[in-house]
Amino acid sequence: MRIAVDAVGGDKAPGEIVAGAREAADALGVDVLLVGPPERVGDTKGLPLHECSEVIEMKDDPGASVRKKKDSSLVRAAELVRDGKASAMVSAGNTGATMASALLRMGRIKGVARPAIATPIPVPGSTPTVLLDAGANAEVQADWLVQFAQMGSAFFAARYGVAAPRIGLLSIGEEDSKGTTLVKETNALLRDTPGITFVGNVEGRDLMSDEVDVVVTDGFTGNVTLKTAEGVLRFIQRALLGVLTEADVFDQVWPHLEPIVLDLDPDSHGGAMLLGVDGVCIISHGSSSARAIVNAVRVAKEMVDGDLVGHLRSAVSAT
Amino acid sequence: MRIAVDAVGGDKAPGEIVAGAREAADALGVDVLLVGPPERVGDTKGLPLHECSEVIEMKDDPGASVRKKKDSSLVRAAELVRDGKASAMVSAGNTGATMASALLRMGRIKGVARPAIATPIPVPGSTPTVLLDAGANAEVQADWLVQFAQMGSAFFAARYGVAAPRIGLLSIGEEDSKGTTLVKETNALLRDTPGITFVGNVEGRDLMSDEVDVVVTDGFTGNVTLKTAEGVLRFIQRALLGVLTEADVFDQVWPHLEPIVLDLDPDSHGGAMLLGVDGVCIISHGSSSARAIVNAVRVAKEMVDGDLVGHLRSAVSAT
Numbered sequence: 001m002r003i004a005v006d007a008v009g010g011d012k013a014p015g016e017i018v019a020g021a022r023e024a025a026d027a028l029g030v031d032v033l034l035v036g037p038p039e040r041v042g043d044t045k046g047l048p049l050h051e052c053s054e055v056i057e058m059k060d061d062p063g064a065s066v067r068k069k070k071d072s073s074l075v076r077a078a079e080l081v082r083d084g085k086a087s088a089m090v091s092a093g094n095t096g097a098t099m100a101s102a103l104l105r106m107g108r109i110k111g112v113a114r115p116a117i118a119t120p121i122p123v124p125g126s127t128p129t130v131l132l133d134a135g136a137n138a139e140v141q142a143d144w145l146v147q148f149a150q151m152g153s154a155f156f157a158a159r160y161g162v163a164a165p166r167i168g169l170l171s172i173g174e175e176d177s178k179g180t181t182l183v184k185e186t187n188a189l190l191r192d193t194p195g196i197t198f199v200g201n202v203e204g205r206d207l208m209s210d211e212v213d214v215v216v217t218d219g220f221t222g223n224v225t226l227k228t229a230e231g232v233l234r235f236i237q238r239a240l241l242g243v244l245t246e247a248d249v250f251d252q253v254w255p256h257l258e259p260i261v262l263d264l265d266p267d268s269h270g271g272a273m274l275l276g277v278d279g280v281c282i283i284s285h286g287s288s289s290a291r292a293i294v295n296a297v298r299v300a301k302e303m304v305d306g307d308l309v310g311h312l313r314s315a316v317s318a319t
Numbered sequence: 320m321r322i323a324v325d326a327v328g329g330d331k332a333p334g335e336i337v338a339g340a341r342e343a344a345d346a347l348g349v350d351v352l353l354v355g356p357p358e359r360v361g362d363t364k365g366l367p368l369h370e371c372s373e374v375i376e377m378k379d380d381p382g383a384s385v386r387k388k389k390d391s392s393l394v395r396a397a398e399l400v401r402d403g404k405a406s407a408m409v410s411a412g413n414t415g416a417t418m419a420s421a422l423l424r425m426g427r428i429k430g431v432a433r434p435a436i437a438t439p440i441p442v443p444g445s446t447p448t449v450l451l452d453a454g455a456n457a458e459v460q461a462d463w464l465v466q467f468a469q470m471g472s473a474f475f476a477a478r479y480g481v482a483a484p485r486i487g488l489l490s491i492g493e494e495d496s497k498g499t500t501l502v503k504e505t506n507a508l509l510r511d512t513p514g515i516t517f518v519g520n521v522e523g524r525d526l527m528s529d530e531v532d533v534v535v536t537d538g539f540t541g542n543v544t545l546k547t548a549e550g551v552l553r554f555i556q557r558a559l560l561g562v563l564t565e566a567d568v569f570d571q572v573w574p575h576l577e578p579i580v581l582d583l584d585p586d587s588h589g590g591a592m593l594l595g596v597d598g599v600c601i602i603s604h605g606s607s608s609a610r611a612i613v614n615a616v617r618v619a620k621e622m623v624d625g626d627l628v629g630h631l632r633s634a635v636s637a638t
Binding site for chain 2 (some may be wrong): 204206209226234245257
């Protein structure tokens with residue numbers, strides 16, 4: 001198995017990305033193929049490099065850059081997966097361009113209306129809650145949300161080994177009558193969708209709980225929700241650091257706190273997955289460290305081993 | 320000045336509600352008039368009671384119950400404000416029914432399309448960020464969102480004494496081009512709206528920051544966002560309590576932590592305001608303690624003293 005890693009994507013590229021790729025290759029027994037322009041990548045730490053001439057920068061327009069920069073690391077990485085020269089791709093670069101590259105080069109799984117980004121939200125002491133769509137589609141239709149539920153269910157099962165993941169629909173009250181017209185319509189469709197365990201509407205406060213495994217929503221609400229949770233966590237961590245330092249107990253508390261802080265760190269969770277494209281595509285967050293890349297490659301490997309794409313295909317074609 | 324307090328609304332009614340009303344009357348030099356059925360209220364602690372015969376319960380359907388229970392504490396409290404027998408109403412009861420009672424009995428300020436719920440999100444070390452709509456209107460139009468911005472601006476100025484509050488539009492990227500069709504349309508309208516300081520799109524992570532004062536969004540996204548933030552805070556507080564206990568440093572840390580915990584407690588912030596109805600209506604959260612009611616009455620008094628309704632009227636009629 002060979003995983004293509006975009007060596008020039010992300011705020012800490014290429015240093016942390018290449019370091020993580022090297023560590024993943026050593027630790028996971030998997031071939032890692034870097035992708036990028038040699039002069040931007042620099043030292044590959046002995047890893048093979050698939051050379052290209054262009055880089056899609058973080059601030060580039062996703063659609064336009066993927067059309068224009070045909071010899072970019074993102075487009076080439078997606079082509080490697082399409083052509084069977086890599087089993088999966090990993091990038092911490094421009095999220096929109098990663099999505100567009102994967103969609104345009106790998107294509108969609110037959111029957112999938114729209115791919116969606118599935119992001120694990122850490123819940124220390126429990127399995128993460130997977131939120132989708134985390135931002136691929138700002139506006140959606142009820143039948144797309146039903147497919148997000150099916151794909152989210154298949155992904156959660158493959159990723160966390162849970163047979164019948166509990167699927168919730170994000171709304172503003174638990175009753176079926178609560179929410180927008182779209183949410184009410186989707187709720188009714190999900191109640192009649194075979195092959196998933198629909199637990200009904202859930203609320204924002206259920207995301208960091210053990211009440212639900214997969215939370216389905218549109219990409220606008222999903223993205224806002226995710227960034228709200230990140231913002232609150234960041235605020236509290238900063239405030240807490242101040243408090244523990246003031247009280248002069250940091251060293252005493254840290255051994256107890258560290259496991260929770262580590263679990264809440266997105267670098268621990270292998271990044272988000274683009275579900276619905278015909279290949280494994282991992283979108284690691286922009287500030288990914290070497291550790292994030294190791295975990296992303298690990299998850300990519302597991303999803304290839306577990307035939308995630310095959311499971312997604314079955315889940316979507318079941319209806 | 321006299322503030323009408325729904326004595327039978329909220330999970331801790333009537334005990335905590337009456338205790339808070341009594342404390343507010345003593346501390347704030349304001350008349351407090353309890354509203355409720357005498358047999359449900361019990362001991363009024365010497366406060367006057369406006370008697371009625373019905374109670375809208377937390378689980379009642381808002382629209383139907385307001386139509387049917389014409390002699391309920393919520394409907395009567397709104398009538399007291401309409402008739403000039405009270406200057407403001409406060410309830411920790413059924414949120415939807417509080418909104419419906421205020422809307423049906425007080426009516427809307429002339430020119431307001433839809434009232435919105437404005438909720439302060441605590442930001443320790445800074446003024447809160449006011450989020451609206453926090454749940455009154457699951458589906459909205461661009462021109463309603465513009466009015467929410469105008470009303471939010473007037474409210475923030477009156478509530479926190481800030482001359483030109485920074486107004487942000489909640490989206491999934493800072494660029495004007497990011498978001499749904501509705502958000503893009505609203506962004507363009509807000510750029511041309513006089514009388515407000517529009518800082519452009521903001522993201523979920525800006526809510527608990529000093530980047531923006533008022534965040535405008537639809538009631539679906541707003542409610543989900545608010546409950547997500549509450550859920551994350553609750554999760555972290557519980558985890559942290561465990562950690563500090565394990566490390567045996569709770570007593571040492573608490574004096575440093577207490578101000579932050581207190582500030583993050585919704586009971587400290589006087590509840591949400593229903594903006595756009597022709598009167599001051601404070602919606603305190605369901606689990607309000609006596610302290611929450613004291614703060615709600617204090618904010619009600621300040622908003623009456625500061626002629627909030629007059630300012631809202633001017634803000635909306637300016638365009």
